[in-house]
Amino acid sequence: MYYTVYNEIREALAVCTGSEEADLTDAGEHADLASTVAFRLAKVRKMAPVRIAAELAEELRPILESRDVFVEATGPYINFRFGMSYVQGAVRAALAPGFGALPVKTERVCIEHTSANPNGPLHVGHIRNSIIGDSLARAFRKAGYPLEVEYYINDMGRQIAIVSWGFSHLGIDRRENEKADHYVARVYIAANRALEADPSIKEEIERRMALIERGDPEMVIAFRKVVDLCVGGIRETLARLNVTHDRFVRENDFVRNHHMQGVIGRLKLLPEAQNDGTLSLDLSAFGFEKEYVIRRSDGTSVYAARDLAYHEWKAHNFDVVIDVLGADHKLIGAQLQATLPLLGVLPPEIVHFEFVSLPEGSMSTRAGTFVSADELIDEVTARAFDEVTVRRPELPEDERRDIARSVAVGAIRYDIIRVSPEKSTVFDWKEALNFERQSAPYIQYAHARASSILEKAGGYEEAFSFATDHEIRLAKQIARFPRVIELVVTERRPHLLSIYARELADLFNTFYRYDPVLKSEGETRNSRLTLVRAAQNTLKEALETLGIDALGSM
RNA sequence: GGAUCUGUGGCUUAGCCAGGAUAUAGCGCCGGGCUUCUAACCCGGAUGCCGAGGGUUCGAAUCCCUCCAGGUCCGCCA
Known part of the structure; x- marks a missing residue:
C-alpha cells in the first residue's frame, strides 16, 4: 500500500x-x-x-x-x-490474519544469538543479546525468510575446565530447589576462588583442557555433565522470556569431527600465517595490531579456531549469516570477518550491542556480581501480579497470574529492545518495574481495550467510512506496519519496531478517548468497529513480532 | 597509548548511516479530566547554546576535522 x-x-x-x-x-x-x-x-x-x-x-x-x-x-x-482510498485500503489489509507478513523469500538466513558460556545463569546483560536476537528472528520470519536460530555452546573452554574441576574437587552440593544454572555458577565462583588461593590448580585446569581436546572419554563425560546441567537451566530462562532457538550447536563437535583441524590446516597455508610454536595470523594488512591466535604452543586450539570452523559450517548451510554479539566481541568479531574470506568463506554480519552494567559496576559471572535474568523475571512478575490484583480484584487468581506473567515478560523485553543497541545502559530496577507509557504493558493495554470493545460490540458489518482526524491518523499508522517489518529486517534494527508499536498504541488511545465506538451509530459505528479490529490485529502482530503476548484482558 | 561506541531539557530516550519546514516521546514538575467502550489512559503548561570548537553546504542534531567526557576492547580467555 x-x-x-x-x-x-x-x-x-x-x-x-x-x-x-x-x-x-x-x-x-x-x-x-x-x-x-x-x-x-x-x-x-x-x-x-x-x-x-x-x-x-x-x-x-x-x-x-x-x-x-x-x-x-x-x-x-x-x-x-x-487520500481516502489509501486509508481504506490500509484498514482492509490490516484485517487479515498475519497482517504485516511479506512475500516468501528463498534466501536462507541463520541468526546466532545469546550463546552465553554455560558456566552460570543468564544475567541482565546476556538477555539484551537474547531479546535483540529473538526479536530480529521473529521479524525475519514475518518478512518471509526461511530461518534457523542457533545457540553456540562454548562447551570446551577454560571456564568449563574450571567448573568441571570444581565439581570433582570441591564437593559442593546442589541446594534444595536450586536451579541448575545457578548451582553451576556457585561452583564456578568457588572454583575461581580456589584457583586464586592456590595457583598450582592452574596446571590441573590446563591438563583438563588438553584432555578434552584429545577427546579423552572421561573428560568428555565430565565436561558434558556440567554443560548439560547449565544449558538446561539457561533454556528454562529463555523459555520464560519467549525466546526460542532451533538448534544448539556444540563447539566440541567441530573438534571431534575434525572440521576444525581441517580449517587449521588451510589457515597454515595462508601467507598471513605465523607458525612459530603458536599458530597465529598476521592481520596487520586489515588494520589489526594484534595477531589473531589460532593454536597455543602446547598444541591445543583456542576459541578462534573452533569459531572459524563453526562459521565455515554456517556459511555452507546459509545464504545470510547474522551473529548477535556484545561490544566486548567487536575486535574478535572483526578478526573473524577478516579471516573467513581468506579461506573463501562468506563472513557473518555482526549485530553488536553495547554493554549493560549495574550502578555499582560491570557484571561478572566469575565474581558473582550480576543480576540474574531469573531474579529479574521473578521480581517483575511479583510486581505485575500486585498491579493486576489492584486493578482487577474480581479475576480468579490463576488468571491474574497468567496476566502478570505476560505483562512481566513484555515489560522486560520492551524495556530492553526500545533502546538503540549502540547505547550502553545501566540496569535500573525502578525503570524495569515501571508499567506506564513507553512500556509493553501500555501497548498490551491498548490491545486489551480494542479486544474489549470488539467483544462487547456483537455483530457488525465491515465498513470503511472514516472522517475524523483520529481515525485517519490511526489508519495511516496501521498502513506503515509492513514497511516497518521490512526496515527492521533490511537494517537489522528490531528496536524500530518497538517505536512503531508504541506510536500505534498512542494513536489508538487518542482515538479511543475522542471517538466513541459502541455509542456511535450506523455506518460510523460499523466503520469504527472495523478500524478497532484492524488496530487490534496490527497491535497483536506487532507485539508478537516483539515476542510479547497480546492480551485480550488485563 | 591504539581501536571502537556513546554524549540531545533534572533523568531516560527518538531522529544521525541515506542533511531540509517550529528537534521525538516518556519519567519527574505544574494544571485539568473517571455517573461515559478497562484511568496500566487522555489533554494542556514549563523545561533544549542537540558535549565544545572549526569546516562543507542555499541549509547541519545529522556529513568532515580537532578537542573534551564516559563505556567497551587491545589474553597462548571465551
Missing part, C-alpha cells in the same frame, strides 16, 4: 523534473510525504526554490489527484497527502 503510493509519487516527480532523484522525505505534521527537490533544482534552473515548488506542484497535481494523492506547495516544499 505505502510502496504503491510512494512509487507513484516518485515516478510522477521523475517525469516532472527529468531527474530520478525525488528527494522524498518524511513530512512530519505537514503531510504524509514531502519532496525537497526544489532546493536542488534552484541551482540548475536558476530560480527561487519557492517558485519551483509552486510550479512543480501545479504539474504534479493533475497526475496525482487521479491516484487520490493531494499535492500542495508550502514554501519550497512539495507536500503530498494520501
Whole structure:
C-alpha cells in the first residue's frame, strides 16, 4: 500500500523534473510525504526554490489527484497527502490474519544469538543479546525468510575446565530447589576462588583442557555433565522470556569431527600465517595490531579456531549469516570477518550491542556480581501480579497470574529492545518495574481495550467510512506496519519496531478517548468497529513480532 | 597509548548511516479530566547554546576535522 503510493509519487516527480532523484522525505505534521527537490533544482534552473515548488506542484497535481494523492506547495516544499482510498485500503489489509507478513523469500538466513558460556545463569546483560536476537528472528520470519536460530555452546573452554574441576574437587552440593544454572555458577565462583588461593590448580585446569581436546572419554563425560546441567537451566530462562532457538550447536563437535583441524590446516597455508610454536595470523594488512591466535604452543586450539570452523559450517548451510554479539566481541568479531574470506568463506554480519552494567559496576559471572535474568523475571512478575490484583480484584487468581506473567515478560523485553543497541545502559530496577507509557504493558493495554470493545460490540458489518482526524491518523499508522517489518529486517534494527508499536498504541488511545465506538451509530459505528479490529490485529502482530503476548484482558 | 561506541531539557530516550519546514516521546514538575467502550489512559503548561570548537553546504542534531567526557576492547580467555 505505502510502496504503491510512494512509487507513484516518485515516478510522477521523475517525469516532472527529468531527474530520478525525488528527494522524498518524511513530512512530519505537514503531510504524509514531502519532496525537497526544489532546493536542488534552484541551482540548475536558476530560480527561487519557492517558485519551483509552486510550479512543480501545479504539474504534479493533475497526475496525482487521479491516484487520490493531494499535492500542495508550502514554501519550497512539495507536500503530498494520501487520500481516502489509501486509508481504506490500509484498514482492509490490516484485517487479515498475519497482517504485516511479506512475500516468501528463498534466501536462507541463520541468526546466532545469546550463546552465553554455560558456566552460570543468564544475567541482565546476556538477555539484551537474547531479546535483540529473538526479536530480529521473529521479524525475519514475518518478512518471509526461511530461518534457523542457533545457540553456540562454548562447551570446551577454560571456564568449563574450571567448573568441571570444581565439581570433582570441591564437593559442593546442589541446594534444595536450586536451579541448575545457578548451582553451576556457585561452583564456578568457588572454583575461581580456589584457583586464586592456590595457583598450582592452574596446571590441573590446563591438563583438563588438553584432555578434552584429545577427546579423552572421561573428560568428555565430565565436561558434558556440567554443560548439560547449565544449558538446561539457561533454556528454562529463555523459555520464560519467549525466546526460542532451533538448534544448539556444540563447539566440541567441530573438534571431534575434525572440521576444525581441517580449517587449521588451510589457515597454515595462508601467507598471513605465523607458525612459530603458536599458530597465529598476521592481520596487520586489515588494520589489526594484534595477531589473531589460532593454536597455543602446547598444541591445543583456542576459541578462534573452533569459531572459524563453526562459521565455515554456517556459511555452507546459509545464504545470510547474522551473529548477535556484545561490544566486548567487536575486535574478535572483526578478526573473524577478516579471516573467513581468506579461506573463501562468506563472513557473518555482526549485530553488536553495547554493554549493560549495574550502578555499582560491570557484571561478572566469575565474581558473582550480576543480576540474574531469573531474579529479574521473578521480581517483575511479583510486581505485575500486585498491579493486576489492584486493578482487577474480581479475576480468579490463576488468571491474574497468567496476566502478570505476560505483562512481566513484555515489560522486560520492551524495556530492553526500545533502546538503540549502540547505547550502553545501566540496569535500573525502578525503570524495569515501571508499567506506564513507553512500556509493553501500555501497548498490551491498548490491545486489551480494542479486544474489549470488539467483544462487547456483537455483530457488525465491515465498513470503511472514516472522517475524523483520529481515525485517519490511526489508519495511516496501521498502513506503515509492513514497511516497518521490512526496515527492521533490511537494517537489522528490531528496536524500530518497538517505536512503531508504541506510536500505534498512542494513536489508538487518542482515538479511543475522542471517538466513541459502541455509542456511535450506523455506518460510523460499523466503520469504527472495523478500524478497532484492524488496530487490534496490527497491535497483536506487532507485539508478537516483539515476542510479547497480546492480551485480550488485563 | 591504539581501536571502537556513546554524549540531545533534572533523568531516560527518538531522529544521525541515506542533511531540509517550529528537534521525538516518556519519567519527574505544574494544571485539568473517571455517573461515559478497562484511568496500566487522555489533554494542556514549563523545561533544549542537540558535549565544545572549526569546516562543507542555499541549509547541519545529522556529513568532515580537532578537542573534551564516559563505556567497551587491545589474553597462548571465551
